[in-house]
Amino acid sequence: MRRLLRFTPLLLLTVGCGVVQSPTSEATDAAREGATKAGRLLDSRRPRTAEEVGRAASGIDGVEVMRVTGTSTHDGKGVDVIVRVSGSAYDKWPDHEKITVTRCFTLRVSPGTESDAVPEGADCPDGAPLTFAPPPAPPRLPYEELRTTLPRVPKDGRVDEAGVRRALAALDLDPKIHTEVKEDGGRVGVLLSVDGNGFDAQDCLLARVTPGATEVRAPPRIQRMPGEGGCTVGNALDPLPLPH
Numbered sequence: 001m002r003r004l005l006r007f008t009p010l011l012l013l014t015v016g017c018g019v020v021q022s023p024t025s026e027a028t029d030a031a032r033e034g035a036t037k038a039g040r041l042l043d044s045r046r047p048r049t050a051e052e053v054g055r056a057a058s059g060i061d062g063v064e065v066m067r068v069t070g071t072s073t074h075d076g077k078g079v080d081v082i083v084r085v086s087g088s089a090y091d092k093w094p095d096h097e098k099i100t101v102t103r104c105f106t107l108r109v110s111p112g113t114e115s116d117a118v119p120e121g122a123d124c125p126d127g128a129p130l131t132f133a134p135p136p137a138p139p140r141l142p143y144e145e146l147r148t149t150l151p152r153v154p155k156d157g158r159v160d161e162a163g164v165r166r167a168l169a170a171l172d173l174d175p176k177i178h179t180e181v182k183e184d185g186g187r188v189g190v191l192l193s194v195d196g197n198g199f200d201a202q203d204c205l206l207a208r209v210t211p212g213a214t215e216v217r218a219p220p221r222i223q224r225m226p227g228e229g230g231c232t233v234g235n236a237l238d239p240l241p242l243p244h
Contacts, residue, residue: 023089023099031087035105035119038063038083042107043115046199047074053109055132057081064129066104078110082122084129138194139174141205146171146192147216155212164188164209182233186211189236196226204231206239 038060042053054068063083070079084104091097105119149167153159161183168179168190180191188209196202201224207216222243223230229240 023091023097024101026089027087027099027101028103029087030089031085031101031103032105032119032121034062034085034087035083035103035107036116038085039107039109039113039117039119040115042081042109043113044073044109044199045111046197047072048079048109050079051132052135053079053081054130055135057083057107058130058132062086065132066125066127066129068130073109074111078108078113081107081109082125083107083119084124138203139176141177141192141194141203141218142171142173143205143216143218146190146205146207147214150190150207150209150214150216152214153209153211157211159183159186159188159209159211161188164190180233182237184237187237189233191231191233191236193231196231198226201225202231206231206233206236208236 038057041060042056048056049072050068050070053073054065057063058065063085065081066084067082068079070076073079082104084102086100086102088098088100091099102124104122104124106122107119108117149171151160151163151167161181165181168181173179173192176194178191178193178195180193182189190207190209191204192207193202193204201221204224205216205218207214217239219230219235219240220243222228223235223240229235
């Protein structure tokens, strides 16, 4: 019994020392957790270019983008982003000093990457963090101009499709704005739209010129989502039911 008691303190000390983590290691773990959260925020099924991914990463609080490689998220292995993140922990002895470290990690952004994947550590590239210009703003759709330019046809008159097209030409629209005109049963429908990304709501305007009424409207957001049919010239001629 005495022999057992003699070794017990040593055993406890060994076990205790085995679970103690240095504050530097704890700070590194905190930095890795920050990089893991950044990976979750970047996770998306939407195709994006390397520049778009880098720009998104640089906008995450506490994250610096040091390098971006790849072409787009859906090409090859996707886009790799080396991010620099800080992490902190407190020295438990003797004076509870705060320890802060800076570490780099590689985030892979692709359809095959799990959102909770733990990022691998990486050597921090030399130089300052990358900066990204803001994305180009989409062209403004001319709601008021379209409303005032389209022809007004008397109730007993006839809608002239060529006149509608001339009105659109007079607007001198941005080349990025697509136009579609369709005549159907004495009515003319108009669609003005800009390219969407296939995931978010698309921007578009609809117009319908009929004898006695000229209407311009923007469909509700839910109808402008991909596959909902809101941004079509058919919706301009025969409006879809409004969502409840």
